[in-house]
Amino acid sequence: MAVNTLARKIQQAGKLGIPGLAAKIYEKIAGYKLMSRLHSLVIERLNLGEGVNYVLDAGCGPGHLLSKLLDLKKKSLYAIGLDVSPEMVVLARKRLLACEGPGVSDVVAGDAMRLPFRDNAFHHVVSTGVLHHIPSPRDFFLEILRVLRRGAVGRVYEFSPDTPWRKIKEFSRKAGVSPLLIKIVSSLHGIPRREYVEGYVKKALEGINYKVNFIWVATEVELRKT
Numbered sequence: 001m002a003v004n005t006l007a008r009k010i011q012q013a014g015k016l017g018i019p020g021l022a023a024k025i026y027e028k029i030a031g032y033k034l035m036s037r038l039h040s041l042v043i044e045r046l047n048l049g050e051g052v053n054y055v056l057d058a059g060c061g062p063g064h065l066l067s068k069l070l071d072l073k074k075k076s077l078y079a080i081g082l083d084v085s086p087e088m089v090v091l092a093r094k095r096l097l098a099c100e101g102p103g104v105s106d107v108v109a110g111d112a113m114r115l116p117f118r119d120n121a122f123h124h125v126v127s128t129g130v131l132h133h134i135p136s137p138r139d140f141f142l143e144i145l146r147v148l149r150r151g152a153v154g155r156v157y158e159f160s161p162d163t164p165w166r167k168i169k170e171f172s173r174k175a176g177v178s179p180l181l182i183k184i185v186s187s188l189h190g191i192p193r194r195e196y197v198e199g200y201v202k203k204a205l206e207g208i209n210y211k212v213n214f215i216w217v218a219t220e221v222e223l224r225k226t
Contacts, residue, residue, distance in 0.1 A: 033175050033176050033177050034175050034177050034181065034182060034185060035064065035128075035129070036064070037171075037175040037176075038128060038129075038157065038159075039064055039068050039128065040068065041215065041216070041218070042065065042126055042128055042157060043068055043069065043072070045155060045215075045220070046124055046126065046155070048072070048074065048077070048124070050074075050076070051076060052078070053074065053076060053077050053078065053123050053124065054080070054121060054122045054123050054124070055069060055077065055078065055079045055080070055122065055123065055125075055126065056079075056080050056081075056082065056115075056117070056122045056124070056126070056147065057069075057081045057082070057126055057127070057128075058112045058115070058125060058130060058140075058144065059082065059083055059084075059127050059128075059129070059130030059133070060081030060082060060088070060092055060107060061085075061088050061091075061092070061129075062088055062091040062092050062095060063081055063091065063092030063093070063095040063096055063107060064095070065126070066079050066092065066095075066096060066105055066107070067095050067096060067099050069103065069105070070096070070099040070101050070103045070105055071099070071101065072101075072103070073102060073103065074102070075103070077102075077103035077104065078103070078104045078105075079103060079104070079105040080105070080106055080107070080108065080117075080122075081105070081106070081107040081108070082107070082108050082109075082110045082112065082115065082116075083107070083109065083110075084109070084110065084111055084112065085109075086109055089108070089109045092107040093106075093107050112127070112130060112134065112140055112143065113134065113135075113136055113139040113140050114139075114143065115143045115144075115146070115147050117147045118147070119146055120147070120148070120149045120150065121147045121149075122147050122148055122152065123148075123152055124152065124154070124155075125144045125147060125148055125152075125154035125155070125223075126154070126155050126156075126157075127140075127144070127154075127156045127157065128157045128158075129157070129158060129159070129189060129190075131156055131158050131191060131221075132158060132189065132190060132191050136204075137200065137201055137204035138204040138205075140156075141154075141156075141204060141205060141208055141210075141221075141223055142208075144223055145208070145223055145225050148223070148225040149225065150225055151224075151225065151226070152224075152225050153222050153224050153225075154222070154223035154224075154225075155220055155221070155222055155223075156220070156221040156223070157218050157219070157220050157221075158190050158191045158218065158219050159182070159185060159186035159189060159190035159191075159217055159218055159219075160186060160190055160191060160193045160218065161183065161186040161187040161190055161192055162192040162193050162194060163186065163193065163214070163216075165179070167216055167217060168182050168183060168217055170216065171216040171217045174216070182217055186217060191219065193214060193219055196219055196221070197212075201221075205221070208223065209223070209224045209225075209226055210222060210223050210224070211224075
């Protein structure tokens with residue numbers, strides 16, 4: 001896992017997320033089958049009701065998940081994206097302008113460790129592929145809980161390079177991508193499962209009401225606000 005550890009440390013050192021040209025390259029990658037399948041899984045897990053749903057995508061990148069949410073065409077959906085990268089905010093806003101449907105969405109620039117929203121603002125908070133960028137995971141988790149309404153659940157997702165090969169192959173068939181690609185992406189852009197069981201992520205979750213789920217090649221942290 002030496003490559004994964006080095007990749008995480010480099011990405012956690014970034015102060016303004018993914019800049020300039022790199023943001024445009026990431027936009028293409030994020031729209032690829034692998035991330036698209038993860039976003040579909042995330043939306044299934046959100047299980048949005050028919051009533052009002054205020055949803056925050058913390059670390060929204062170029063807005064692919066937000067656009068999938070708007071594709072649900074729910075009249076009472078209010079989806080907000082946040083990203084620390086100004087370039088990502090611009091890309092996400094452009095993508096959302098092209099979306100049709102009754103839902104409402106916006107994107108703001110901000111730090112996921114200091115969310116610019118009031119307490120108890122959201123019915124759902126979701127984050128995909130962001131945790132490995134975060135230098136202080138505990139601050140991130142606590143901020144998610146702060147902006148969630150009571151009884152609500154926040155969901156944080158990452159690919160995990162130490163997922164059993166059998167599960168990687170199963171997911172590769174569902175996503176229509178090479179299992180080797182999944183392994184490479186997870187190593188460069190993810191967090192091993194062991195970190196949730198005995199490592200720095202588990203330490204950051206001490207005293208928090210949470211549950212860890214291993215879903216295909218992703219690891220999900222459920223943060224429940226009581």
